[in-house]
Amino acid sequence: MKRRSGGISRRGFLAIASALGGSGIIGLRLGRRPEYERLVRLWRRRLDLEEQLFRRLRFTLSPTQLRSGLTLKLVLRDQLGDDWLFKMGTTGIDGAEAIYRTGCLFGWETPELHRTTLPINDQMVFGSAQRFIRDASTLSVQVAGQNADPRRLTDSALEYLLTAQLLGWITANHHVHTRQFVTTRKGESVDRIYRIDNTVEWFLVGHDTLSARYVTPLLSRRMPAAKLGYDWMWRSFRESVIDLPLANAYAHARFVAGFPDEVFLESFLPGIENDYRFFTNAAEMVLRHLTPLVVPKGERERFVERLVARKRRLHKDAEALFDEQIAERGVEQEYKDGLSPRATELPPESSPQEPVHAITSSAAHSVLLRTFLPSNVSDDPATQILRFQASIDELRGLRAGTEDVHERAAVDIAIGALRSEIDNPKASSQYLPYVFNLDGLFPVIPEGEGPR
Numbered sequence: 001m002k003r004r005s006g007g008i009s010r011r012g013f014l015a016i017a018s019a020l021g022g023s024g025i026i027g028l029r030l031g032r033r034p035e036y037e038r039l040v041r042l043w044r045r046r047l048d049l050e051e052q053l054f055r056r057l058r059f060t061l062s063p064t065q066l067r068s069g070l071t072l073k074l075v076l077r078d079q080l081g082d083d084w085l086f087k088m089g090t091t092g093i094d095g096a097e098a099i100y101r102t103g104c105l106f107g108w109e110t111p112e113l114h115r116t117t118l119p120i121n122d123q124m125v126f127g128s129a130q131r132f133i134r135d136a137s138t139l140s141v142q143v144a145g146q147n148a149d150p151r152r153l154t155d156s157a158l159e160y161l162l163t164a165q166l167l168g169w170i171t172a173n174h175h176v177h178t179r180q181f182v183t184t185r186k187g188e189s190v191d192r193i194y195r196i197d198n199t200v201e202w203f204l205v206g207h208d209t210l211s212a213r214y215v216t217p218l219l220s221r222r223m224p225a226a227k228l229g230y231d232w233m234w235r236s237f238r239e240s241v242i243d244l245p246l247a248n249a250y251a252h253a254r255f256v257a258g259f260p261d262e263v264f265l266e267s268f269l270p271g272i273e274n275d276y277r278f279f280t281n282a283a284e285m286v287l288r289h290l291t292p293l294v295v296p297k298g299e300r301e302r303f304v305e306r307l308v309a310r311k312r313r314l315h316k317d318a319e320a321l322f323d324e325q326i327a328e329r330g331v332e333q334e335y336k337d338g339l340s341p342r343a344t345e346l347p348p349e350s351s352p353q354e355p356v357h358a359i360t361s362s363a364a365h366s367v368l369l370r371t372f373l374p375s376n377v378s379d380d381p382a383t384q385i386l387r388f389q390a391s392i393d394e395l396r397g398l399r400a401g402t403e404d405v406h407e408r409a410a411v412d413i414a415i416g417a418l419r420s421e422i423d424n425p426k427a428s429s430q431y432l433p434y435v436f437n438l439d440g441l442f443p444v445i446p447e448g449e450g451p452r
Helices: 010-021 034-056 093-105 140-144 155-171 231-238 246-257 261-266 269-273 284-293 300-312 314-329 362-372 381-400 405-423 428-435
Strands: 059-061 073-078 083-088 113-120 123-131 181-186 189-195
Touching: 034 093, 034 113, 083 113, 093 113, 093 123, 093 155, 093 261, 093 269, 123 362, 155 181, 155 189, 155 231, 155 246, 155 300, 155 314, 231 314, 246 300, 246 314, 261 300, 300 314, 362 381, 362 405, 362 428, 381 405
Parallel strands: none
Antiparallel strands: 059 073, 073 083, 083 123, 113 123, 181 189
């Protein structure tokens, strides 16, 4: 992925880190507590080992597939038998990586994630690969399902959610709803939770709050409040349905607050260098359509300053949140005494990655996404038919340019979708929900094998 020359340079980033933290070197400053230095070494070693392992993995199409959402995706299986979710394109990649690295640094686990370029059909496709959690269900089952019962969440699961809210505050990871947490069970209890679809909504910084009821405006316009953010958890706490491990979460907040600023900021550098375009989970053209409704102007120049300030005072902000919720519950609780902390055998060198063949097409998906964006749709039927026809012609060019039968089959599906719209056009306002489900058009399963 090419970085824009207009974005902040590494030297510029170091200057910011120096101004904020008193040192122009990404590393540890003299006088820091020694446990941080050791943890940072282990963090770097972990990321390095994960990268070494990932480079040796070779993928085929997995029998498990997901067919929904805005981003085109495939589930791939490596030679060790593990599944990975491959999201094609740059959408959200800087945000997802920043949150993954920050989580690793602070002992908050999200599924392993890598930037990568893979051969899909006859094209090299850039995207992100993240470990796929098998046999998982979404947290919404425990929050809004028919037999929902938050009491099934163990203390470790609740601590994970509390930490997610605190780290979400210092990283602007606000795009939170209960389907973005997946859970695994032990008996009747939820023993593990994993946050997926992480993002950095940088344009909300300065317009957001660390509170029980805060939700991103990008979601509050189109999803029920009961499934958004963390208030469902705090409501169960206020009503004494569950107890929350506030002492552990507060101790963790103190630990994070004291961490070296420049190490914390390091994970955000790629997104800053890419001019903030790939921090969020919405494609840039979709975000351009939505953002004016939310914040007229994102304040990029204060993003780094505000993130560091939030990290430094995280324990104080957590204290204000906890005290408010304890007061609403009406039962006194002490939480300020507590403590907190937190390699794999590499497979042998492998042959080059073979192409993954699937009935999907990153190029065709991009054409559809651009075509159906509401700002590109005309309410004049004649004009819109001409635009749809132009996109069909573009897709025919893609089809003529490939010999791969799977790529051709996916392009044919995209052409069919456009022909359907010519026959039954929608109003421009109806296409925004449509673009969020384009991924579902492509069946993915290799030709001739049928559904599995």
